[in-house]
Amino acid sequence: xxxxxxxxxxxxxxxxxxxxxxxxxxxxxxQKQAGCELIVIDDGSTDGSWDIICRYGIPAVRKxxxxxxxxxxxxxxxxxxxxxxxxxxxxxxxxxxxxxLLETLDDDVAKLQFSMNRIDKNGHLLPLAPLTFDDFRxxxxxxxxxxxxxxxxxxxxxxxxxxxxxxxxxYEVDYDRAVDGVILFxxxxxxxxxxLSRTLVRYRVHDRNDxxxxxxxxxxxxxxxxxxxxxxxxxLRHFLSSKGMDHQLVESERxxxxxxxxxxxxxxxxxxxxxxxxxxxxxxLWRQRFSSRTRLFITLFFLLTALLPNRNARSxxxxxxxxxxxxxxxxxxxxxxxxxxxx
Numbered sequence: 001x002x003x004x005x006x007x008x009x010x011x012x013x014x015x016x017x018x019x020x021x022x023x024x025x026x027x028x029x030x031q032k033q034a035g036c037e038l039i040v041i042d043d044g045s046t047d048g049s050w051d052i053i054c055r056y057g058i059p060a061v062r063k064x065x066x067x068x069x070x071x072x073x074x075x076x077x078x079x080x081x082x083x084x085x086x087x088x089x090x091x092x093x094x095x096x097x098x099x100x101l102l103e104t105l106d107d108d109v110a111k112l113q114f115s116m117n118r119i120d121k122n123g124h125l126l127p128l129a130p131l132t133f134d135d136f137r138x139x140x141x142x143x144x145x146x147x148x149x150x151x152x153x154x155x156x157x158x159x160x161x162x163x164x165x166x167x168x169x170x171y172e173v174d175y176d177r178a179v180d181g182v183i184l185f186x187x188x189x190x191x192x193x194x195x196l197s198r199t200l201v202r203y204r205v206h207d208r209n210d211x212x213x214x215x216x217x218x219x220x221x222x223x224x225x226x227x228x229x230x231x232x233x234x235x236l237r238h239f240l241s242s243k244g245m246d247h248q249l250v251e252s253e254r255x256x257x258x259x260x261x262x263x264x265x266x267x268x269x270x271x272x273x274x275x276x277x278x279x280x281x282x283x284x285l286w287r288q289r290f291s292s293r294t295r296l297f298i299t300l301f302f303l304l305t306a307l308l309p310n311r312n313a314r315s316x317x318x319x320x321x322x323x324x325x326x327x328x329x330x331x332x333x334x335x336x337x338x339x340x341x342x343x
Contacts, residue, residue, distance in 0.1 A: 006037040007083060008102060008161065011075035013068055014053065014089035015043040020204065022052050023123070027093040029056065035102045039078045043071040049089070067177030068157075073170060082107075082164050086179055090204040091158040092123070097200035101161055110139075110191030111184070112161040113154055116203040126205060131155055135197045142188040147248045148287065150233050150255040154184050158201050166190050169239065175231040182235045189243065217317050219268040226261050256284040263305065267313045273306040 010028050014021045021040075028038045038058055042050045044065030053060050063074055072086050083105050087093065094117070104112060116131040133153060145152040154160070157180040166187050170179065187193060233252040240246040252258050259281040266273050285298055301320070305313045 004034070006035055006079070006081045007105065008033075008036045008085065008098065009075075009079040009081035009083070010036060010038050010085045010087050010093075010098070011072060011079070012038070012040045012087045012089050013043060013071040013075065014040065014045060014049050015065065015068075015071070016045045016047045016049060017089040018045070018047045018049045018052055019121075020090040021049050022055075023092055024087060024089050025053070025056050025058065027095075028087070028098070029058070031093070031095065031098045033098045033102060036098050037079060037081060039075050041071040041075045041078075043067070069170065069173060069177050069179050072179045076164075076167060076170075083109075083112075083161050084164060084167060085161045086157050087201070088156075088158050090206070092119070092202040092204070094200050094202060100196070100198065100200060104194060104196070105161065108192050109161075109194050110163050110166055111187035112194040112196070113159055114196040114198060114200040116155055116159045116201045117199045119202045119204050121204065121206040123202075123204075130199050131159070131203060132199075133195045133197060135195060137192055137194045139188050139192050142193045145289070146185045146188060146236075147245070148250055149257065149284075150229070150236070150250055150252065151185060151257050152188075156180060156203060158203060160184070162187065163191065169235075172235065175235070176228060178228075181228065181232045182239070185232070185236055186239055189240070189245075217264065217268050217314060219265060222261055222265040222268055226258060226265065229255070229258055229261070254280070254284070256281075256288060259284050263302065264317055267305060267310060267317055270310050278302065278306050 012021070012024050012028070014024075017024075025038070025040065028036070040053050040056075040058060040060040042053055042060065042062040044063060050062050059078060061074055061078060063071065075086070076084065083101075085101070097114075101112065113133060115133050118126045118128050118130060120126055133155065142152050160180070162183060166183050169183050169186055173182065230252045233249070233255070237246045237249050240249055259277070263273060263277060263281055266277070281302060282299060285302070286295060288295065290298070301316065305316060
């Protein structure tokens with residue numbers, strides 16, 4: 001009897017994560033799901049990660065260092081599974097999560113995303129809210145969000161499962177070493193987006209995260225984020241032109257993400273925030289599908305960022321980037337507290 005081919009492949013990509021990669025592998029193997037296969041790609045590690053990977057006797061490839069994107073593409077070559085989860089080697093799958101994914105995936109799903117708990121470098125849960133996402137299955141609303149803003153609420157790499165045909169776009173990427181770019185935002189044009197509020201992965205926050213979560217305010221990183229966004233939008237526009245929809249996509253500079261990060265960059269570089277920038281940002285904010293309370297909090301945050309001294313603005317932004325919060329009393333207090341704490 002021929003064995004049924006796996007429906008889901010978990011591809012772990014690793015570069016110098018000897019402290020974490022074993023735990024990531026075990027978190028998949030311990031679930032013992034026949035419908036899922038595990039593949040590990042070592043991206044030229046120099047710290048002993050490959051030796052740890054080899055101990056498990058699982059399909060694995062060691063390649064020259066080329067970045068996350070090249071490692072993920074190598075992983076794709078090793079499987080024919082119709083659905084792919086790229087698990088970063090510093091993250092951990094929650095028990096029972098693969099069974100949930102296999103039960104939820106069907107041929108009309110282009111991308112499945114889910115909530116994530118946040119842990120520190122030692123694996124302890126952080127005193128921060130999980131990265132949470134609502135339960136829904138939708139295509140049109142997500143498409144509309146992408147066309148209007150270039151984005152929608154989506155988790156980092158390990159919080160997503162992609163249908164294989166969506167990943168064909170990765171072969172066109174020559175401007176980025178990361179994988180969680182254009183495929184996130186092109187996915188709703190391929191099929192349904194399924195979102196689960198259940199936490200299925202533990203996302204590790206430490207000083208080597210590339211997503212920006214927990215990262216300090218840094219002008220160089222913000223300039224990189226803006227450039228990446230512009231390049232991904234150019235790629236997305238090229239993709240949408242084949243569907244006759246490129247004219248509906250917002251210009252990069254008018255997108256909420258771009259305007260928000262531009263404000264952050266002004267603060268990081270100690271520049272004054274212009275009234276025009278602030279007006280455009282607030283206008284874009286009030287087009288977002290946040291609750292009225294959230295929009296009011298963020299409006300107050302942006303106004304304080306523009307009006308208070310730079311050190312106060314930097315304090316508020318540092319708090320927001322660390323906590324990954326859109327709003328909250330603590331965020332506002334972080335900005336006002338500096339006035340009493342001195343330089």
